[in-house]
Amino acid sequence: MAATLTSPAPPALAVEDGPDRAVARFGGRLVVAGLVALEAAAADLRPPAGKPITLDLSEVEALDTAGAWLVLQLKARLEASGASVEIAPGDPARAALIETVARALPDAEEDAGGRRGFVAWLEGVGAGVVGVKDTAVSLLGFLGLTLARLTAGILRPWTLRKAALFHHMQEAGFNAFPIVALMSFLIGIVLGFQGASQLQQFGAEVFVVNLIAISLLRELGILLTSIIVAGRSGSAFAASIGSMKIREEIDAMRTLGLDPIDVLVVPRTLALLIMLPVLGFISNMAGLIGGGLMAWVDLGVSPGMFVTRLYETTGVWHLIVGMVKAPFFAVVIAVVGCWQGMLVGGSAESVGQRTTQAVVMAIFLVIVIDAVFSIFFSEMGV
Amino acid sequence: MDGSPDALHAAPAAEREAVIKVRGLVNQFGPQVVHENLDLDVYRGEVLGIVGGSGTGKSVLLRTIVGLNRPRAGKIEVFGQDVLSISDKERREVEKRWGVLFQDGALFSSLTVLENIEAPMREHLKLSPALMRALGNLKVRLVGLPGFAGSKYPSELSGGMRKRAGLARALALEPEIVFLDEPTAGLDPIGAAAFDDLIKQLQESLGLTVFMVTHDLDSLHAICDRIAVLAEKKVLVTGSMKDMLSVDHPWVHEYFHGPRARAAQGQD
Known part of the structure; x- marks a missing residue:
C-alpha cells in the first residue's frame, strides 16, 4: 500500500x-x-x-x-x-x-477550473472597468474622510497626536533633506549644462539664468521633490499601515475606541502637508546653487552676476506658483499611501502589491495635478 | 471514536518496522539545551502523538526530523537512511515520501488552494496539467473541502479550511509519513473532532504513518495509537493512553490526570 x-x-x-x-x-x-x-x-x-x-x-x-x-x-x-x-x-x-x-x-x-476564451476575456474587461470606477469612488471617499478629520484636527489642535506628527515630520520630511537637496543640486547642474550648450550657439549665454530659475521654481523643484517623497514616504505609509492591517492591529484599534484615521492617517497627512513645502523650498535653493555653479564654471557667469540676473528677470511669482502646488501634492501622496495601506487584505503579497500601487498612483496623480495647474496658470496669465 | 486498536500494542515493539529512528539527538540554541540524548522510534502505520509542556521542544523535534533544523549531535534515520549524512539528491527522494502540515497550514498565499496542491506535483512528478488538476481536485475533496474551495486563495478561507487545505498539500505526493504540527489547535471542538476523524480515516485507508505534535487531549484519546511525552530534554515515556495513566512522573501525572484529561476520558 x-x-x-x-x-x-x-x-x-x-x-x-x-x-x-x-x-x-x-x-x-x-x-x-x-x-x-x-x-x-x-x-x-x-x-x-x-x-x-x-x-x-x-x-x-x-x-x-x-x-x-x-x-x-x-x-x-x-x-x-x-x-x-x-x-x-x-x-x-x-x-x-x-x-x-x-x-x-x-x-x-x-470543480475549480474557471472559464476560458472570449467570455473570460470579456468578463475580465468588464471587471476592469467596474474596478476603475470602484477604485475612484473608494479613493474619493477616503480623501473626503481624511480632509474632514484633518480640518477638525486643525480647528482643535489640542486633539492632534503630536508625538506621531513630529515622528512623521522627521521621518518623511527632515530625513529626506539630504537626498532632495542632492537631487536638485544635480538637476540644476544638468539644466545649466544643457541650457548653456544650446544658448551658446546664438550668444545668449546669460539667459541660462532665466532658464534655470523659471523651470526649477515653477515646475521641476516641487515636482521632483514630490516624486522622491512619493517613493520614500508614500510607500512607507502603505507598507506600515498594510502590515498593521494584516496583523489585525487596525481592528484592535477600532475595538479600543481609537479611530485609525485619526491615529494613523491624519498625522501622516499633516506631516507631509507641513514638510513638503519646506522640502520643495530646499529643492529650489539647491537647484539654483547647482545651476549657478554650472553657469560660473561653464559660461563664466559669476555668482554675483547670477544673483543680479535672478533679481531682475525672475519675479517672485514663479516661486509662489511652484510652492502653491506643494500642499496639493502632499495630500495626494499621503492619502494615496494610507488608502492603499488600508486596502491591504489577507496575504503578505498584498502588502507588496499595494505598496507598489501606492507609489505608482501617487506619482501619476502628482503629474496629472501638475499638468492641470500648468494649464490653469497659463490661462490665468500668471 | 473508539480507543486505540489493541492489535498494534499486542505486537512486541522490536518486531515492527521503525520508519523513523532518532538516536542520541542533541539540540541546543545558544546556552539553552532543548534536547539531550533524545531517542525515539516511530513505527510504520501508527499514529504517534507527541506531548510536552511549552518549550520542551516538540516543534523543534518535528523540524529537526524533517530537516528544517540541524541538530548539534545525534542520528536520525528515516526509511533506514541516515538523513543527516545522505546526499542532497537522496535527501530529496526521502522528502518526497513525507508530507508536513504546519500549524496554520503555511499555504503559499499567492496561489490558490488547487495551485498549492499542484505545486509539489509540478516540482516532483511528470504529470500532464489536466491530470494534476484532476488529482488536485480529488485531494481537495479527500480532505473534506467543498469542490469550489480549490479556486480560493488561502486568505479567503477559515482557519479550519486552511488546515484541511494544508493537509491536502501534504498528501499531494502520496506520502508514507505525515507530520502534523498541532493539527487541531485553533479549531472549535466540533471542527477539531472532525479533523481527528479525517486524519484517522485517511491514516487507515491510505496506510499512513502519522507523527503528530498536539496539546489536544481529545485528539490523543481519539486517534493516537501511541503517545510520547517530551520532558527533561528527552522522550520521558512512550506508550498507549492506558500506560500514560500509570506513569508517576509529576508532569505526566498532572497532564493525564488534570481536570481536562478527566473530561476527555469521560467521553470514551
Missing part, C-alpha cells in the same frame, strides 16, 4: 477475454509516479463489448489515491459505454481506500 515514487515494478494492465466476462488485470505498483504510462494504457483499453468486466487489482503491489482514482476513472468510462463493471480490490484495506477515493470524487461542475 505504501506509495514509493521511485517505483521498481512499473504498473501493468492486461485484458483477458473469458467466456462470460472480461477481466482487466492490473499489476505492478499502481502509484502516482507510474500514472502517466498507465493512464495511456487505460485509455487504449478496448474490452470486448457486451460482456461484464472485472477490474482485478489482486496482483497490484501498491495502491495510492492517484492509482485508485485512475481505476475509478476507467470504471466510469466503461460504464458510460454501457458495460457493467465491478472492481475486485484484492484486500479489505484497498477496498477501503477505493471507497474513500470514490466518495471524494469531484463532481464535474463543482
Whole structure:
C-alpha cells in the first residue's frame, strides 16, 4: 500500500477475454509516479463489448489515491459505454481506500477550473472597468474622510497626536533633506549644462539664468521633490499601515475606541502637508546653487552676476506658483499611501502589491495635478 | 471514536518496522539545551502523538526530523537512511515520501488552494496539467473541502479550511509519513473532532504513518495509537493512553490526570 515514487515494478494492465466476462488485470505498483504510462494504457483499453468486466487489482503491489482514482476513472468510462463493471480490490484495506477515493470524487461542475476564451476575456474587461470606477469612488471617499478629520484636527489642535506628527515630520520630511537637496543640486547642474550648450550657439549665454530659475521654481523643484517623497514616504505609509492591517492591529484599534484615521492617517497627512513645502523650498535653493555653479564654471557667469540676473528677470511669482502646488501634492501622496495601506487584505503579497500601487498612483496623480495647474496658470496669465 | 486498536500494542515493539529512528539527538540554541540524548522510534502505520509542556521542544523535534533544523549531535534515520549524512539528491527522494502540515497550514498565499496542491506535483512528478488538476481536485475533496474551495486563495478561507487545505498539500505526493504540527489547535471542538476523524480515516485507508505534535487531549484519546511525552530534554515515556495513566512522573501525572484529561476520558 505504501506509495514509493521511485517505483521498481512499473504498473501493468492486461485484458483477458473469458467466456462470460472480461477481466482487466492490473499489476505492478499502481502509484502516482507510474500514472502517466498507465493512464495511456487505460485509455487504449478496448474490452470486448457486451460482456461484464472485472477490474482485478489482486496482483497490484501498491495502491495510492492517484492509482485508485485512475481505476475509478476507467470504471466510469466503461460504464458510460454501457458495460457493467465491478472492481475486485484484492484486500479489505484497498477496498477501503477505493471507497474513500470514490466518495471524494469531484463532481464535474463543482470543480475549480474557471472559464476560458472570449467570455473570460470579456468578463475580465468588464471587471476592469467596474474596478476603475470602484477604485475612484473608494479613493474619493477616503480623501473626503481624511480632509474632514484633518480640518477638525486643525480647528482643535489640542486633539492632534503630536508625538506621531513630529515622528512623521522627521521621518518623511527632515530625513529626506539630504537626498532632495542632492537631487536638485544635480538637476540644476544638468539644466545649466544643457541650457548653456544650446544658448551658446546664438550668444545668449546669460539667459541660462532665466532658464534655470523659471523651470526649477515653477515646475521641476516641487515636482521632483514630490516624486522622491512619493517613493520614500508614500510607500512607507502603505507598507506600515498594510502590515498593521494584516496583523489585525487596525481592528484592535477600532475595538479600543481609537479611530485609525485619526491615529494613523491624519498625522501622516499633516506631516507631509507641513514638510513638503519646506522640502520643495530646499529643492529650489539647491537647484539654483547647482545651476549657478554650472553657469560660473561653464559660461563664466559669476555668482554675483547670477544673483543680479535672478533679481531682475525672475519675479517672485514663479516661486509662489511652484510652492502653491506643494500642499496639493502632499495630500495626494499621503492619502494615496494610507488608502492603499488600508486596502491591504489577507496575504503578505498584498502588502507588496499595494505598496507598489501606492507609489505608482501617487506619482501619476502628482503629474496629472501638475499638468492641470500648468494649464490653469497659463490661462490665468500668471 | 473508539480507543486505540489493541492489535498494534499486542505486537512486541522490536518486531515492527521503525520508519523513523532518532538516536542520541542533541539540540541546543545558544546556552539553552532543548534536547539531550533524545531517542525515539516511530513505527510504520501508527499514529504517534507527541506531548510536552511549552518549550520542551516538540516543534523543534518535528523540524529537526524533517530537516528544517540541524541538530548539534545525534542520528536520525528515516526509511533506514541516515538523513543527516545522505546526499542532497537522496535527501530529496526521502522528502518526497513525507508530507508536513504546519500549524496554520503555511499555504503559499499567492496561489490558490488547487495551485498549492499542484505545486509539489509540478516540482516532483511528470504529470500532464489536466491530470494534476484532476488529482488536485480529488485531494481537495479527500480532505473534506467543498469542490469550489480549490479556486480560493488561502486568505479567503477559515482557519479550519486552511488546515484541511494544508493537509491536502501534504498528501499531494502520496506520502508514507505525515507530520502534523498541532493539527487541531485553533479549531472549535466540533471542527477539531472532525479533523481527528479525517486524519484517522485517511491514516487507515491510505496506510499512513502519522507523527503528530498536539496539546489536544481529545485528539490523543481519539486517534493516537501511541503517545510520547517530551520532558527533561528527552522522550520521558512512550506508550498507549492506558500506560500514560500509570506513569508517576509529576508532569505526566498532572497532564493525564488534570481536570481536562478527566473530561476527555469521560467521553470514551
